[in-house]
Amino acid sequence: MSLRVIQFSTGNVGRHSLRSIINRPGLELVGVHASSPDKVGRDAAELCGLDAATGITATDDLQALLALKADCVVYTSQAETRPQAALADITAFLAAGTNVVATSLVWLVYPPHADAWLREPIEAACAAGGTTMFVNGIDPGFSGDLLPLAALSLTERADEILVQEIFDYGTYDDAAFTGASFGFGTTPDTVPALFLPGVLASIWGGPIRLLADRLGVQVEELRERHETWTATETITCTMMTVEPGQVAAARFAVEGIVHGRPAIVMEHVNRLTAQAAPEWPFPPDGRPGVHRVVVRGVPGVEINTHVGDESTDHNMAGVIATAAKAVNAIPAVCAAPPGLTHLSDLPVAQAHGLMP
Structure with a gap:
C-alpha cells in the first residue's frame, strides 16, 4: 500500500520534492500547499515541471489538507524567518496524525540541542497524534551527520x-x-x-x-x-x-x-x-x-x-539533494516510534533510485 503524502510549499526545495513524490513508487501525492495566489488552483505537475497532470491542485487551505489524514507531509516552506507560523503548521499536522519530514526549522536536525520553545510543542503534538518528525537536508544535515x-x-x-x-x-x-x-x-x-x-x-x-x-x-x-x-x-x-x-x-x-x-x-x-x-x-x-x-x-x-555534474549545476544539485534527503526518509519516519527523531534513530539505508 502506498504512503499518502502532502507537499507543503513549491519553492526552491519544494518543487523538487513535489516532483520526487509524484514520480516515486510507493508514494501517493494527495495534497499540495502553496501560499502564492498565482499557484493556488494549479495542478501539482505544472508546479514542478512535469507534463502529465496529477489531478491534485494546490491549495492554501490548511484545514483541507489536515482533513486528508495523510501519512506524511513534506514541509519545505522557508521557516527560519517565520518560525512561529511554521511551528503552528507543523504541530497541526502532527497532532492530526500526519508525520512530518522537513528541510526547514534546521535547529531540529539534532532535537536535543534545540531550545524548549521549539522542541516542547512539537513533542506534545507528536504525543497527541502518535506521530514522528524528522528534519534534515544537505547542510545542515548530511554533511554534518x-x-x-x-x-x-x-x-x-x-x-x-x-x-x-x-x-x-x-x-x-x-x-x-x-x-x-x-x-x-x-x-x-x-x-x-x-x-x-x-x-x-x-x-x-x-x-x-x-x-x-x-x-x-x-x-x-x-x-x-x-x-x-x-x-x-x-x-x-x-x-x-x-x-x-x-x-x-x-x-x-x-x-x-x-x-x-x-x-x-x-x-x-x-x-x-x-x-x-x-x-x-x-x-x-x-x-x-x-x-x-x-x-x-x-x-x-x-x-x-x-553534487552536480556536467548537466546539473552544483547549487541546483544541492537543492535537489536537500529535497531527496527528505523524500527518501518518508518510509523510515512513518515506521518510526512517535516523537522528534534524528539521523541516529533511523535506519541509515534511506535510499531510493530508479534505473531507466
Whole structure:
C-alpha cells in the first residue's frame, strides 16, 4: 500500500520534492500547499515541471489538507524567518496524525540541542497524534551527520573532526534569503542575521553535539567565528551584483570545544565567484563546491562529496539533494516510534533510485 503524502510549499526545495513524490513508487501525492495566489488552483505537475497532470491542485487551505489524514507531509516552506507560523503548521499536522519530514526549522536536525520553545510543542503534538518528525537536508544535515559518521566508522581513534562546506554560491538564485543571511552585497560593517551572537551555534551546534554524543565526549563550549571578504571589482552573477567594497565571500564556523580545544568544527566557506577570497580554502580538483569531512586520528580519514555534474549545476544539485534527503526518509519516519527523531534513530539505508 502506498504512503499518502502532502507537499507543503513549491519553492526552491519544494518543487523538487513535489516532483520526487509524484514520480516515486510507493508514494501517493494527495495534497499540495502553496501560499502564492498565482499557484493556488494549479495542478501539482505544472508546479514542478512535469507534463502529465496529477489531478491534485494546490491549495492554501490548511484545514483541507489536515482533513486528508495523510501519512506524511513534506514541509519545505522557508521557516527560519517565520518560525512561529511554521511551528503552528507543523504541530497541526502532527497532532492530526500526519508525520512530518522537513528541510526547514534546521535547529531540529539534532532535537536535543534545540531550545524548549521549539522542541516542547512539537513533542506534545507528536504525543497527541502518535506521530514522528524528522528534519534534515544537505547542510545542515548530511554533511554534518551522515558524512562524518561514515568517516568515524573507519577510525580507531578520532582526535579532531572538521566538517566543511566550500561552495561558490554565484549560480544560486536566492538573494532574498541566502544572500541576505550571509550578508552578500552589503558593506563589511553590516551584521547579517546569521552572524548575530548565538545564531551560528543554534544551527550548527546541533550536529556538533550529535557527533559528541555518539563519541561519548562532552562539549564544554560552542565558539563562533566569522569573517568576510569584499569585492575589489564589480561581480555580476545569478545571486546578485556586488560592487567594489561590498561583501562577496563569507567564512564562518562553530567550534565544539572538548578538553579545552576545538575538537569538532563545522565550517562554511562561501563565495560569489571563484576569484573571491583567494587565500581561503577551495574545493579540490577545480570543483565549484564540496562537502568535506576530515578526521585527524588513527587512521586519518578525508571524504570529499560533490553534487552536480556536467548537466546539473552544483547549487541546483544541492537543492535537489536537500529535497531527496527528505523524500527518501518518508518510509523510515512513518515506521518510526512517535516523537522528534534524528539521523541516529533511523535506519541509515534511506535510499531510493530508479534505473531507466
